[in-house]
Amino acid sequence: MEQYLVGVDVGGTNIRMGIVTPEGHVLKKIQYPTDMSLGGMAMMEGLVSKIKDFVREGTRGVHSEIRIGIGVAGPIDMRRGVLIAPPNLPDLHGFPLREFLQEKISLPTAIENDANAFTLGEGWKGAARGALNYCGITLGTGVGGGIVVAGKILHGAEGLGGEVGHMVLNPEGPLCGCGGKGCLEVYASGNGIRRMTLEAIEKSGGKGIVHKSKEDLRKITSEEVFEAAQKGDEIALKVFNDMGSYLGLGLVNLVNLFNPEKIVIGGKVSRAWDYFIGSTTEVLHQRAMKGQREKVEIVHAECGDDAGMLGAAYTALKLE
């Protein structure tokens, strides 16, 4: 009997689903916008019917064993399969996601948080292929991550482990959304780049980031800072350089704590790779412990938008 894995990546903007073989080949995939207008519960009901349709169409006529894997944003209590304060689905705090899906779909279902799913996807089919001990970092609006130890995601006591975005890098740094100060996230996220850019423009007396009026500046995005860097804007280049140094400090911690073979970095901010990775590796080489540092490879994610979907399918494959 054929086995098919259905990987589902529930993002804040888009939902992606794929039918994936146990070898990791994507047979079919779809993507549609996440509709939160009717609230989290209605979104979940819609998701269930979409998954059912997708499974029915995708496996038509083939006698098969099907498993579902779902990646969602935000912390999950992995023992109970319950969402904890999901950032994109605020009304689903305490929602028993695993139980709900298993009941509605009647198929074996694995759940995982999106950053862990990204990490597993890159380990299965992407830039961390073959590694048993590795770390994943997603540089997006925030900074997420996952840690794989001896082939398994580090969940910790309740599934809340692996928050690499909330390592303290500068105890007197800016306030972070998590309640801490100077976390990796306040430097290496899209929001962090935006903040650092506005600070740098303020400091420079308004120079830099070409052709921007004051009004435009307030709305500046990290993508625009990236474009400015590509055009050689000095402020943008300095911001990415500084961001890279802080990311390097984060990697020092990961390298010393986890002795990973690889650290894979993805997420939309990682498009600016060439503008930050130099200072990242410089800090890593200056500061990390020798044995660990000589072992580790820092690699750019390869699966693009499919990483989360692939990782979700992988959790279904490994479901016990």
Next chain:
Amino acid sequence: MEQYLVGVDVGGTNIRMGIVTPEGHVLKKIQYPTDMSLGGMAMMEGLVSKIKDFVREGTRGVHSEIRIGIGVAGPIDMRRGVLIAPPNLPDLHGFPLREFLQEKISLPTAIENDANAFTLGEGWKGAARGALNYCGITLGTGVGGGIVVAGKILHGAEGLGGEVGHMVLNPEGPLCGCGGKGCLEVYASGNGIRRMTLEAIEKSGGKGIVHKSKEDLRKITSEEVFEAAQKGDEIALKVFNDMGSYLGLGLVNLVNLFNPEKIVIGGKVSRAWDYFIGSTTEVLHQRAMKGQREKVEIVHAECGDDAGMLGAAYTALKLE
């Protein structure tokens, strides 16, 4: 047939051995000073004959299965069982410890680094009993540690993981022996306390740490700072308070990354518990992520000098 575990803790000052049952009862133990005068190789040869004698005497007349577990300072390449730049045994860099012991003693032998052995000992019979996900920290001359994930020590790719003493807490902080700057070790170790005390005395214009001449001050030890704190010396109290805050930042990282049930803190500097733990838990409560913070217990080590020996015995018990 009875099973006996022989736990051996090779410290820089003392070597401790115990015969331990699979339930963790210590049947017999000895301790003698580490003699490094003839170099690391002679020390190892001496250790082998001591272990043989100890096993022969300790198990006389009992038909038994015996396994040896050894904890030694410094990084070990766990795949190959080779010492890497051991701080107390500099001439044993690259020494194939596991192979050497197995050949000389002809018994199944497990090796582990001393900080991991401490952590396992406290998890087996001490303050972290019953926890499957926990961290250990030893505050000594330096700061060591171990991480247990789902019941197993986190070794990483080569056994160099778990260096909690070398998390960066302050990127502009003092140089650390590891090559980094502002690591936990420069604040929370005996050496760190000594340095912070001398800096504080300098800053205060020589006041504080009562009854100390300038000559005495240069030789001040962290034990003397602890004694001064007990007598109410303001500088000593402030140093432990500051040290506790930095330790708290380290715990924030551990809590956010590992979602541990417990963090067990031991080592000789932890005798000053009452003088630093207040600021440690304050920082932890201010800055760690809520879900993780509400779960974790910060506990003082319970096994005293036996932790490393017990943990070494435990690694023998779990030898596959």
